[in-house]
Amino acid sequence: MKDKEVFINESFPIPFDKRMARLWRRCSQLVRTWIGNCIAPEVVAGLPLMKDPKKMWENIREMYRKLDQGNMTITTVYNKLSGLWNELEAAKEKFDWPDHIQQQYKQMREREKATRFLLILNEAYLSFRPQILTMETLPSLGRIYQLII
Known part of the structure; x- marks a missing residue:
């Protein structure tokens, strides 16, 4: 997941340029997919659908923090x-x-x-x-x- 943590920490906001924004969204989708593939299926099933990988990551972190x-x-x-x-x-x-x-x-x-x-x-x-x-x-x-x- 080289150089993709910027989608989690929001240090790379969505660009204004349409072409770059499209590429940004593709990378964002890739990050969400990677996150989903790296955690247990039963956890993924309980997550609400989210387009923002940062919110997805925070939701997972909060879930594990609360559910121990x-x-x-x-x-x-x-x-x-x-x-x-x-x-x-x-x-x-x-x-x-x-x-x-x-x-x-x-x-x-x-x-x-x-x-x-x-x-x-x-x-x-x-x-x-x-x-x-x-x-x-x-x-x-x-x-x-x-x-x-």
């Missing part, structure tokens, strides 16, 4: 994560999809939330991950929280 259990209790992790998801849900664009598509999308998002919650937990809760993730019907995030505490 460290010494936090399970309750603190659950509440922090729920708060972040609520913020994200409120900011998302709403689509007028058919009911069955909306239901499938909701189920997919709930599974993603449950998976992320389980993956954030430290080694003390390692035994819960396979037990819960291999269930035929994945319980709700609230139910998973109750099972763990």
Whole structure:
């Protein structure tokens, strides 16, 4: 990624010249693609679509800063994560999809939330991950929280 960090630290703003601006956008897209290819697919799936690589990078850094259990209790992790998801849900664009598509999308998002919650937990809760993730019907995030505490 030689000489591309300027797209992350904004030391090379978009040029006014149309031809140069087009080339700048191509490089910016390349940087976003590289960032997306360098992180885990489950992290990429949770990122909002962004055209600005700097914002994308900051979003990832903030996500990892906020989503490390460290010494936090399970309750603190659950509440922090729920708060972040609520913020994200409120900011998302709403689509007028058919009911069955909306239901499938909701189920997919709930599974993603449950998976992320389980993956954030430290080694003390390692035994819960396979037990819960291999269930035929994945319980709700609230139910998973109750099972763990």
